[in-house]
Amino acid sequence: MHPVPAETQHQQHVPAHEADSGEALYERDIFEYLRSMERAPGRLPAANYMDAAERDDDGLTPARRAALVGWLVSAAECLEIHSRTLHLAVSCLDRFLSSAAAADAVTIAAAALFAAAKYEEVWPPRAKHFVKVSRNGHPFDDGDNRGAACFTKTDLIEAEVVVLEALHHDLSAPTAYTFLEHFLERLRAQQNTKDDDEDLPLLASYIAELGLLDYGMLRFRPSVVAASALLVARLTTRPREPPWGDGGALEAATGYTTAELEECAVALHRLHLHSGDDASGPGYDEINDKYSEKEFNDVYTLLPLEDLVGTMEAVGLIAPRVDSAGDENSAGDVSNKEVAVLIGAIWCVLKGNEEGNNLPRKFVFGEVHRHRMENQEKELLPMVHAGSVRVGQ
Missing domain, CATH: 1.10.10 (Arc Repressor Mutant, subunit A)
Incomplete structure (x- = not known):
């Protein structure tokens, strides 16, 4: 339901000798279309929209946004909404907030998920189901109002209209999850074999979802986030070997070199490294609880890499760093x-x-x-x- 589809859920791989078949060309056309969409003006949220929001003094902060995203994760789980829909809802929320202030951010966030579910789900939940789920708690309080709905059915429907008008009734937007599905399929097709790393797609999905919490991640395109999440996940599950044999396979599948992914990968790794800290911040508990389920192979419990850059150096993805004194590590650093x-x-x-x-x-x-x-x-x-x-x- 939620994870990136498993091998058995994908169509048969395209053999190497059929690389120029109609199926391969069709997939390539879709990929190029998605890449063009994320480059189109207005298709993605503004990376600095929070600056304007803070000047408006509407109370929106990166921490409150993370709490909203965590609330959406919990609501999506309760409503059995796919992770693909969750990513689209967060994108719609950020796109809305890029152009308008939210007097009631919780209702707007719920409306974004409500609209995204209609766009993505075969059987989207009804408004009354969203109202019921909202009784589980408000993202901005300490649980004292648990049991009271965050909004009414009328509030939700009216907020949906506001969101759709702000987005010009166009919900289509590529997300990190969209690209992650494509990248995984392209890697499988390249190798023409089944990848026995069962945790990889789930761990990459988990890391990409952690990226939804961080407002600062908006500076990266969704395709970069997806490719970086895949890189971090692969190095986490197999830290002693180059991903897929060498960096060339990843570049062929994603269109990005390791050097182009390094900054985003480091940012995602930092989120993953601190995801289990008691003071990790709002939203983490909801995502950690989700990926602690058997459905997701309990990938939350996989130990994060302690040193991503060091691992990338060790497997030959990037050149070893050397400081001004010529030593690879500063004498004052603690490993x-x-x-x-x-x-x-x-x-x-x-x-x-x-x-x-x-x-x-x-x-x-x-x-x-x-x-x-x-x-x-x-x-x-x-x-x-x-x-x-x-x-x-």
Whole structure:
């Protein structure tokens, strides 16, 4: 329902000797059309629309926008709406906010999802279903008003009209999810084989969805976000090998070189790296809960790369960085490995006294660091038992 369609849901691959067949040409035409759409004026949200909104003093901030997106993620899950529709709804919301202020941002966001569902879904939810879901909580409060609807059916329908008029009744817009589906299919067709990395499409979808939370990601085109999410996901699941043999396969499928994707990939990786932190920000819990489900192979629990750029260097995607002194690493820098060892050591110390041993691990370190700490604990505890590391002192 939600993830990027699995191998069995795709049409048969185009063999190499049929690369110039009508099917391949048709797919290529669609891809070029999508690329032209994202380059067309007004088709994508303004990357700096929040500046004007803040001058209008309507209370819209990047954090409140992230809360809205998180609310949309939760609503889409409750209404069994596809991730493709969710991405389109966020795009419509940002496009609307690029040209108009929202007196009631929650109702406008719901209206964007309502309209997007009619555009994408075979059986879109009705207005009354949206009203019912809105009783689960308001994105801008602490849950005190749970049970009270955020809007009425009339409010939603009227807001839908406002959104459609602002978008000139044109909802069609390429999203990162749209491109992600195309890129995955093109990679499969190139290799003419089944990719045994089952987590890859789901993890790429998760990372791209995290990108919806960050207002700053609007500076990247959807195709760049999709290609970067795919790159980060592949390096996360297989960090010791070049993606798909070498960077050429990814470039052939996406049209982007690794160098062109690096900035966006680093931004997405940062979101992924901190997605499990207790103070990660609004919207993360909703996306993490979604991708913790069996339906998504629980890809949220996959440990993020500690060092994306270092991994890209190690597999030969980019040249090693050298500082002004000629050293690849500054003498004052602390490596991720050293941080992980320190975290593991601290936990071993905490286990040396009753109070620390009873503390929940997530409470002490946050979700992401908890995984790292557990890995280092396995290495350090034998030394503790051998007496080479003393705890509780």
